[in-house]
Amino acid sequence: MNIIRFPEKDVSTDRTILSSLFLSRFDLYSMNLKDAVQEAKLEWHKNRRWFRSNDTGEGSFIWVCDQLDIDPAVVRDKLGLRVSELADDDE
Numbered sequence: 001m002n003i004i005r006f007p008e009k010d011v012s013t014d015r016t017i018l019s020s021l022f023l024s025r026f027d028l029y030s031m032n033l034k035d036a037v038q039e040a041k042l043e044w045h046k047n048r049r050w051f052r053s054n055d056t057g058e059g060s061f062i063w064v065c066d067q068l069d070i071d072p073a074v075v076r077d078k079l080g081l082r083v084s085e086l087a088d089d090d091e
Contacts, residue, residue, distance in 0.1 A: 051075075052081065054087060
């Protein structure tokens with residue numbers, strides 16, 4: 001179930017994004033289960049840090065939200081994140 005609605009825009013598919021998606025899937029299929037599980041655990045932790053970060057640099061959660069015209073606070077609310085759980089990027 002998609003809980004985030006993206007603004008209606010004329011978005012063309014970028015070959016770089018498709019290539020990245022394809023290679024990611026290819027690499028995952030090529031792994032053995034033990035390595036895939038370990039990789040998934042690392043990615044899970046990275047993902048949680050990404051959503052909690054207040055960094056505004058290119059590729060950050062805040063930056064992506066800005067590019068997609070979505071409110072980061074709304075996304076974080078949908079994920080159940082509280083202000084107290086957000087990362088202090090000065091650390």
